[in-house]
Amino acid sequence: MFQKYDHRKIESKWQSFWEENVFYKVFEDEKKPKYYALEMFPYPSGNLHMGHVRNYAIGDVIARYKTMQGYNVLHPMGWDAFGLPAENAAIKNNVPPAQWTYSNIDNMRGQMKSLGIGYDWGREVTSCRPDYYKFTQWIFLKLYEQQLAYKKAAAVNWCPACQTVLANEQVVEGHCERCESPVEKRHLEQWFFKITDYAQRLLDDLDLLTGWPDKVKVMQKNWIGRSEGCEFSLEIEDFGEKITVFTTRPDTVFGVTYMVLAPEHPLAERLVSGTPYENGVSSFLENIKSISAITRTSGDIAKEGVFTGRYAINPMNGERIPIWLANYVLMDYGTGAIMAVPAHDQRDFEFAGKYNIPVRVVIKGEDFPEEDVRLTEAYLGDGQMVNSGLFDGCTAEEGKKKIIAYMENNQIGRGSVNFRLRDWLISRQRYWGAPIPIIYCPVCGAVPVPESDLPVLLPEDVEFKPNGKSPLNYVADFYKCACPVCGQEARRETDTMDTFVCSSWYFERYCSPHTADVPFSKKAADYWMPVDQYIGGVEHAILHLMYARFFTKFLYDQHMLSCQEPFSNLLTQGMVLKDGSKMSKSKGNVVSPEEIITAYGADTARLFILFASPPEKDLEWSDQGVEGAFRFLNRVWRLVGEYAELIQDGGQSSGGFEDNESGALRYKMHAVIKKVTEDVQERFNFNTAISSIMEFCNALNGYREHERHNLPLIKEALNNLVLLLSPFSPHICEEMWRLLGHEDSVHQQAWPVFDPEALIQDQVEIVIQISGKVRDHITVSSQADEKEIENLALARPKIKEILRNKNVVKVVIVPKKLVNIVAKQAEESEKSI
RNA sequence: GCCGAUGUGGCGGAAUAGGCAGACGCGGCGGUCUCAAAAACCGUUGGAUAACUUCCAUGCCGGUUCGACUCCGGCCAUCGGCACCA
Numbered sequence A: 001m002f003q004k005y006d007h008r009k010i011e012s013k014w015q016s017f018w019e020e021n022v023f024y025k026v027f028e029d030e031k032k033p034k035y036y037a038l039e040m041f042p043y044p045s046g047n048l049h050m051g052h053v054r055n056y057a058i059g060d061v062i063a064r065y066k067t068m069q070g071y072n073v074l075h076p077m078g079w080d081a082f083g084l085p086a087e088n089a090a091i092k093n094n095v096p097p098a099q100w101t102y103s104n105i106d107n108m109r110g111q112m113k114s115l116g117i118g119y120d121w122g123r124e125v126t127s128c129r130p131d132y133y134k135f136t137q138w139i140f141l142k143l144y145e146q147q148l149a150y151k152k153a154a155a156v157n158w159c160p161a162c163q164t165v166l167a168n169e170q171v172v173e174g175h176c177e178r179c180e181s182p183v184e185k186r187h188l189e190q191w192f193f194k195i196t197d198y199a200q201r202l203l204d205d206l207d208l209l210t211g212w213p214d215k216v217k218v219m220q221k222n223w224i225g226r227s228e229g230c231e232f233s234l235e236i237e238d239f240g241e242k243i244t245v246f247t248t249r250p251d252t253v254f255g256v257t258y259m260v261l262a263p264e265h266p267l268a269e270r271l272v273s274g275t276p277y278e279n280g281v282s283s284f285l286e287n288i289k290s291i292s293a294i295t296r297t298s299g300d301i302a303k304e305g306v307f308t309g310r311y312a313i314n315p316m317n318g319e320r321i322p323i324w325l326a327n328y329v330l331m332d333y334g335t336g337a338i339m340a341v342p343a344h345d346q347r348d349f350e351f352a353g354k355y356n357i358p359v360r361v362v363i364k365g366e367d368f369p370e371e372d373v374r375l376t377e378a379y380l381g382d383g384q385m386v387n388s389g390l391f392d393g394c395t396a397e398e399g400k401k402k403i404i405a406y407m408e409n410n411q412i413g414r415g416s417v418n419f420r421l422r423d424w425l426i427s428r429q430r431y432w433g434a435p436i437p438i439i440y441c442p443v444c445g446a447v448p449v450p451e452s453d454l455p456v457l458l459p460e461d462v463e464f465k466p467n468g469k470s471p472l473n474y475v476a477d478f479y480k481c482a483c484p485v486c487g488q489e490a491r492r493e494t495d496t497m498d499t500f501v502c503s504s505w506y507f508e509r510y511c512s513p514h515t516a517d518v519p520f521s522k523k524a525a526d527y528w529m530p531v532d533q534y535i536g537g538v539e540h541a542i543l544h545l546m547y548a549r550f551f552t553k554f555l556y557d558q559h560m561l562s563c564q565e566p567f568s569n570l571l572t573q574g575m576v577l578k579d580g581s582k583m584s585k586s587k588g589n590v591v592s593p594e595e596i597i598t599a600y601g602a603d604t605a606r607l608f609i610l611f612a613s614p615p616e617k618d619l620e621w622s623d624q625g626v627e628g629a630f631r632f633l634n635r636v637w638r639l640v641g642e643y644a645e646l647i648q649d650g651g652q653s654s655g656g657f658e659d660n661e662s663g664a665l666r667y668k669m670h671a672v673i674k675k676v677t678e679d680v681q682e683r684f685n686f687n688t689a690i691s692s693i694m695e696f697c698n699a700l701n702g703y704r705e706h707e708r709h710n711l712p713l714i715k716e717a718l719n720n721l722v723l724l725l726s727p728f729s730p731h732i733c734e735e736m737w738r739l740l741g742h743e744d745s746v747h748q749q750a751w752p753v754f755d756p757e758a759l760i761q762d763q764v765e766i767v768i769q770i771s772g773k774v775r776d777h778i779t780v781s782s783q784a785d786e787k788e789i790e791n792l793a794l795a796r797p798k799i800k801e802i803l804r805n806k807n808v809v810k811v812v813i814v815p816k817k818l819v820n821i822v823a824k825q826a827e828e829s830e831k832s833i
Numbered sequence B: 001g002c003c004g005a006u007g008u009g010g011c012g013g014a015a016u017a018g019g020c021a022g023a024c025g026c027g028g029c030g031g032u033c034u035c036a037a038a039a040a041c042c043g044u045u046g047g048a049u050a051a052c053u054u055c056c057a058u059g060c061c062g063g064u065u066c067g068a069c070u071c072c073g074g075c076c077a078u079c080g081g082c083a084c085c086a
Helices: A007-020 A050-068 A084-093 A097-114 A130-145 A195-208 A214-224 A250-255 A267-272 A278-295 A346-354 A396-409 A522-528 A543-557 A593-600 A602-611 A623-650 A660-683 A686-704 A711-725 A730-739 A786-795 A797-803 A826-832
Strands: A034-039 A072-074 A149-159 A164-166 A184-193 A226-236 A242-247 A258-261 A305-313 A320-326 A337-340 A413-419 A438-441 A445-448 A480-482 A489-492 A533-537 A570-573 A576-578 A763-770 A773-781 A806-814 A818-825
Touching: A007 A097, A007 A602, A007 A730, A034 A050, A034 A522, A050 A072, A050 A533, A050 A570, A050 A576, A050 A593, A050 A602, A050 A660, A084 A097, A097 A593, A130 A149, A130 A445, A130 A543, A164 A184, A195 A214, A195 A226, A195 A413, A195 A543, A214 A543, A214 A570, A226 A250, A226 A396, A242 A250, A242 A258, A242 A337, A250 A396, A258 A267, A258 A305, A267 A278, A267 A305, A278 A305, A278 A320, A337 A346, A396 A413, A593 A602, A593 A623, A602 A623, A602 A686, A602 A730, A623 A686, A623 A711, A623 A730, A660 A686, A660 A711, A686 A711, A711 A730, A763 A786, A763 A797, A773 A786, A773 A797, A786 A797, A786 A806, A786 A818, A797 A806, A797 A818
Parallel strands: A034 A072, A034 A533, A258 A320, A533 A570, A763 A818
Antiparallel strands: A149 A164, A149 A184, A226 A242, A226 A305, A226 A413, A258 A337, A305 A320, A438 A445, A438 A489, A480 A489, A763 A773, A806 A818
16 A cells, blocks of 8 residues: 655655755766856845745756756756845844844745755855855956946935945836835945946847847837937037037937027036026926936926026027026936927927927928917927928938938038946945955055955944944945055055946856856856846846846957857746735735745745736735645556556566547646657646646546556656646656656656657547537547548438528538638528629 | 726636636635544535526627727726836
């Protein structure tokens, strides 16, 4: 008699076995095709949540499946271990961030092992360890060498709660991405990475990413925000200076009736100083400053402006146009100044309406009376140029090109391109991050730390109270140093790097995690990179994925990598919900993975989470659903257990006879192999793959009811059942594989292959429709030709009955599927004749 | 406002190239076993109808087609991204 399914015993047994045998260790093997499966490495918050479980379960199925398909699979895991929560916990509990972080890592590593995820733990990477951040700093130095890391004073996003600056990408609707406090603007000197130099490539190469969801590519495209147009300068009357503007609509340049500078524009105050307009302008600027931080980010605000009393000259027609300041022009896009064309730009139209500025139509659409300038809104459509001198009659599209050419020939301006993407602000005024490897010398200025002095170690014994300055400011042992160039007493940079810097290259480190002289070996990276399948939450669609692409392109340019894109295929998994909303402590709807694993086992948890929904969609947690998955594993267990002994001794002697039931089972077996293979490989639809394994199990249970058993067939079917299920629920399958008499691991077997011959049926069921509605079914030989099928269908008594008093107009036949008889009422068709 | 996605039983979801709507699982109902219950197993389960039957059903309205969850046009709702980007 076989034993009850004891998930605890089975899972701990095989977890130890895999660990003791270093089962998932991989190395570069030129004889095998490689496959790199990667899940986003987690922040070590302390415990896995269901989102992690889902992420790793998906990755593990893919990794195990590819291994069985004969690939040499790299499947690593690590820790995105720098960051604010460690500091906050440290402040709260008075535990050093390092200690907090490392103990969380130990705990979470244990949880991952208890899920039975097949990682090569020999490649574990931890971004807060000196052997890792040494190379984060090393890459910083390379960027600095190429002038892609630079320091500048700028208006930056400041989170008052986190007491640090944030990158543009970390500001969501004016609020801190992490703590949701409203973000303020501060003028500070900070380190930036010049990601804008890569804007065009980051945009163009999205086309190479055929394995990415369109949704993510569109988000990145919008974030990069390329617009094409031109820049030109306007002379300021009686001022002796010029203002440069950027526009995407040079075709409307004859429609300019005013121009606008951003309130922060350096010329703004100088234009009015000593003029009667000075007071008006400065009170306007004061006003803007006081509301801008909060209100300018939150929803619609009315357009407001002030006239400077100054005029500029439109270089195309010599017209004098008034210069305004207005709140709707942003300093950090384009040149911070615009030409305003109220007739053809809605914002300018609204502003002109409010301040009684003329509107001049210069693009005439179809059915658009030339005289009528009383527009109710800006005209944004295509049309012919009018009121535009030499250019009258051109289409807007031609006009753009011609005017740019004219400006270039007459040295008025030039074609140019603008991006919304800003440089990446990487300084953080916090402790728990990789120190920026720069030294400030009173004589030599900013000096990079020599490569041989890396890593710049983060001191461990530190007071880490946040007060807007990095805690490293108060650690003399840290900041006091000698200038590497002249030897004078100097001071280290005390800001640390944004944690997104650390996570922008970890997938390359996995390729050779122990190299000590370079971030990763080129040879190993050439073998493993790019990542064949990356899996993670869609919340990283912009931040992490953009930064990681940027780093990969930079490292490619440094000849350290041979690929230009890090991730060939991307799967963005949905969230795990409970009662319709995301699991969170505040809502009290959290289901802990540990509890589920203890009660039902990792195999059940994984099976449920993969079965409940396709991976891209959100998943609704269901306790009953988990029970269902558990029941299914119990059914499989019993099925295998009950047959195991029979097969062991009787498998060979009992004949391989073929009756109808056996034929049906054989057919089902091959159909299921085909279905599961396609679902896993081509669509990642694990839910339907599992459902067809369930069907197969049901079929096997049904077959058991019959009196005669074809034991060799059953043996084959059970072997295949266990093989197909093994990527999803690895422990129970490992155990059942041994019960079926095998000596080796199920996870090292070849994936089953279906036999197309076995899927050819001599009889097929065909649907009979009358005018598109199903009325009957017939079973015919799969060889039957169309005429035969038609005759058989028309001969069915039920069909005859329905067709009485009707004329058959047409018969449509789809081979092996259906026959549709189109019929009309007899009277009607007579009438129509 | 712009861009994108989604909408199917009581629930999660299936229908992969326009061809049987509701696979598989959950829940419900009925049964077997049991002193009883749980577990397990078997049957049943979109709605309407007494019904073999028939009719109605894939957010709503229309269209194309022999045939539409699937394609086209127009709405509605929900979710996500961006949001004065010149």
